Amino acid sequence: MSTVTAELSEASKQSNVAPLPDRRIRAKQLTLILAFSLLLVSIFSLTSGASGISLWRTLSDLIQGRELATLDRVVLFDIRLPRLAMGILVGAALAVSGAVMQGLFRNPLADPGIVGVSAGAGLAAITAIVLGSLLPATLQTYLGSALVPVSAFLGGWASTLLLYRVSTRAGQTSVATMLLAGIALGALSGAASGILVYIADDSQLRDLTFWGMGSLAGATWGKVLTALPIIALALVAAPMLARGLNALALGEAAAGHVGIPVQRVKNTAILAVAGATGAAVAISGGIGFIGIVVPHLLRLATGPDHNTLLPNAALLGAILLLAADMIARVVIAPAELPIGIVTAILGAPVFLWILLKRRVDLVL
């Protein structure tokens, strides 16, 4: 032991130190619980819906190597499984982008949906749908079905970057500026989308209405596979940011002094947010509030340490989105609600509750 503090700690040795409430252990237990819950919700989601597939019959059929009924097989493998995969991907992507963005902006209210990143990504996606045919033919064939997700990524990236530039001065991020810039970005995207809707033809218009509300209904393996690489990359990058985001809570300068390459962390965080949000928006439209509610609940439960917050957010985001999807499917069955409406109805009150309950006044 260093002798520097020997005398001082000698004095405090007598005082009995209470056992430390280590939230890291609880957070790791929560990871296990969430993983198990995700499994349960997935099974439940696979077996609920308009066409009644019995879970036990399907399972026993599969286990005993019997052929599934053709209809069951189509429903299961071509409709429900891609929908499940998309729900997990999108839920995890939205929750993790929310958590990363909040860490980056040092603010629990930063969320890609609220500050206009989703709007920027959506605008880019709409532009790609309506005006994609104007691109050089070689580029079109080269990008193929990745055109829309890639555009959404670029749109999300540009808006995150713009937002960070506008709202951060000398290492301090102003919440007011961030929210106002978000409103401006949202309005701009809305107006531009309006113009594009005028130009769009009928089939494009059908694609476009889907952006307005957000839905998992159009899930196909094709969509899942185009978004998978981008979202997977972002989700893999996120935990590597954990240490940097923790240190950023001290402020940019102090984070640098504890040895964090701040600029690199910020760039990676912005790319991860843009990638995950962009890809999620590209395949499912604008689904709100997952990015703000999930990290907030987890911080209440196990604290703000990003080492556990980020993986837990991915799991809880997936669980909540699958749950919302099931609600969307049963409320007005056999028709279904767009999932964006469900997350808004459930998420907006939680968001207001966060504002009411916040412990520290926001520095505006």
Added chain:
Amino acid sequence: MSRAFTLEAQGIRACLGRKEILHSVNFTAAAGRVTAIVGPNGSGKTTLLRAITGEIAHEGSVTLNGLDVNHLQPWQLAAIRAVQPQSSTIAFPFTVLEITRLGLSAGLSAADSSIPIRALEAVGLGGFAGRMYQDLSGGEQQRVQLARVLTQVWEPVVSGKPCWLLLDEPVASLDIGHQFTVMDLARNYAAHGGGVIAVMHDLNLTAMFADDVVLMDGGNVVTQGTPTEVLTDSTLAQTYGCPVPVNTTPPGHIPFLLPQARVQMASRSI
């Protein structure tokens, strides 16, 4: 003294906004000593510290243990010097222990996870580990930050090279007892070979604890030397613009506290 044991700043010019705040400041601090930077409000103490730590753009060179800091990566620098800011707010509900642990991620002390607890005890916050940082008083928060900084460079000397504590007003919002706790820590750190640079406002504490004093005014270093050399009636009166008599007892009816008297009391009680 060999350059391997100093922090040296040469010709530091720094601008904030359009204004030049530091006008070619030269400054040397030696490991094994406590160097205090004093001066009136706005004289450029914080700015000098921020230039030395690379927080703001500046002209001139800064070497630490003989190495140009521009050639060191953030984590290499973090392993040999820790910086306590003048004030800090934390964005999320971290506990005291979690904040203190942030110091671990960098330094070579990363291996020993009991250090944060010991650092908290050293700053007099032994029972506070599980408390929320946001719920602490200003002085307690300041001591948590000091514990984090201590955690980062816990050993004053690592493989023969000194480590450095750079503190901006470490005792500014502390009561007199904890001012001593903190200054004793700083002294101890230096006594074991580490370097300590502290921006100070309290000239009494500076006289008691500093080995070297750097007096700043208007973005320049006025004088540098031992407390006896720098803290004189004429220099202080000129710099601070008011009479500051040194070693003079006030007229009988005003009570006064001399922390220096602590030394006598300690020897008497033994």
